[in-house]
Amino acid sequence: MINDESEPSIASEETQLGEKTPNWQVLTVSEEEHLERLDAFLVRHFPKFSRVKLQRAIAAKKVRVDGNHAKSSTRLKREQKIEFLPPQPEPENTIPEDIPLNILYEDDHLVAINKPPSMVVHPAKGHWSGTLTAALAFHFQQLSSIGGATRPGIVHRLDRDTSGVILVAKSDAAHINLASQFEKRIVEKEYFAIVSPSPNHDRDIIDKPIGAHPYQREKKAIRIGHSTSRNASSFFEVIERYQGFASVRVKPKTGRTHQIRVHMAHIGCSVLCDRLYSGRAKLHLHDLTRKNQDQEILLERQALHALNIKFQHPIDGNEMSISAPIPDDIQQTEQAIRKFRPLT
Numbered sequence: 001m002i003n004d005e006s007e008p009s010i011a012s013e014e015t016q017l018g019e020k021t022p023n024w025q026v027l028t029v030s031e032e033e034h035l036e037r038l039d040a041f042l043v044r045h046f047p048k049f050s051r052v053k054l055q056r057a058i059a060a061k062k063v064r065v066d067g068n069h070a071k072s073s074t075r076l077k078r079e080q081k082i083e084f085l086p087p088q089p090e091p092e093n094t095i096p097e098d099i100p101l102n103i104l105y106e107d108d109h110l111v112a113i114n115k116p117p118s119m120v121v122h123p124a125k126g127h128w129s130g131t132l133t134a135a136l137a138f139h140f141q142q143l144s145s146i147g148g149a150t151r152p153g154i155v156h157r158l159d160r161d162t163s164g165v166i167l168v169a170k171s172d173a174a175h176i177n178l179a180s181q182f183e184k185r186i187v188e189k190e191y192f193a194i195v196s197p198s199p200n201h202d203r204d205i206i207d208k209p210i211g212a213h214p215y216q217r218e219k220k221a222i223r224i225g226h227s228t229s230r231n232a233s234s235f236f237e238v239i240e241r242y243q244g245f246a247s248v249r250v251k252p253k254t255g256r257t258h259q260i261r262v263h264m265a266h267i268g269c270s271v272l273c274d275r276l277y278s279g280r281a282k283l284h285l286h287d288l289t290r291k292n293q294d295q296e297i298l299l300e301r302q303a304l305h306a307l308n309i310k311f312q313h314p315i316d317g318n319e320m321s322i323s324a325p326i327p328d329d330i331q332q333t334e335q336a337i338r339k340f341r342p343l344t
Helices: 010-017 038-045 051-059 132-139 172-183 259-266 328-340
Strands: 025-028 063-065 081-084 103-106 110-115 163-169 188-196 203-207 210-212 220-222 233-242 245-252 297-299 304-312 319-323
Touching: 038 051, 038 063, 038 081, 051 063, 103 319, 110 132, 163 172, 163 319, 172 304, 188 259, 188 328, 203 259, 210 259, 220 259, 233 259, 233 328, 245 259, 297 328
Parallel strands: 163 304
Antiparallel strands: 025 081, 063 081, 103 110, 110 163, 188 245, 188 304, 203 233, 210 220, 233 245, 304 319
């Protein structure tokens, strides 16, 4: 973690190295820094940020050289102006917040939470408050320390707009055991989703590697043979079909970021209202009835819910199965689809 007290302030850098513009830090390349790489230059002047974080800032166009975007490997020239928009500092500790939690199961070693949609699991850029970890820190005196100060008890995660069951470790011993079960694929996860259009097969296995998207950092993609690719496998089964839609259960055998969303989009049946992979962020009633007066919003988040998780209790080894009921917004959306888009 960054320790602000041990690092020189950015204000002192600005005074010494260049003028200040709103939010952006402006520096001038010295004689000694001639032909130095851009990322190395930033590491020296902003040591509180890692090289990786600075390279990401460069890729995100948060660094300009004489007003132009550049690459990490760009060789600088004397007297060039370097503009840098520093990333937001990460909190060093989780700040407890009194946020209600829907507890599905609890004992001395673990707790299972029914995570609502729109809740980020742990602090990240743009989401420093309102997180699951902030709520956990308020409601529980003891949580595993394995995940560090900003991720106490977090063994696995769900995407922000995915609802459902998530396990949290109260002790380090429970955390280590559960993490091992995830790694060995002992844990079985089942998701409920509404997809559009309906899949061609009643059931199938999607076995495609997932890696970084070639040009959108917030997305993942099917990447075969790429350095970021990791094997990914998902089993899906159609529960019910409608005109242009289907409800499905999905059992991912691996746990890659955005796995279900990427795999379903890959076969042409994106998760409904998945703003990243479906091209649709909301579903209105008129999308089903085709009547302009039906302006009601049925759904405005991805129709994906972590329905059930099976695992071995980390201490006594007993088989456990914990389920989270499908939330109202997804249920009501499916009911409307069933009513207005029945499969005839």
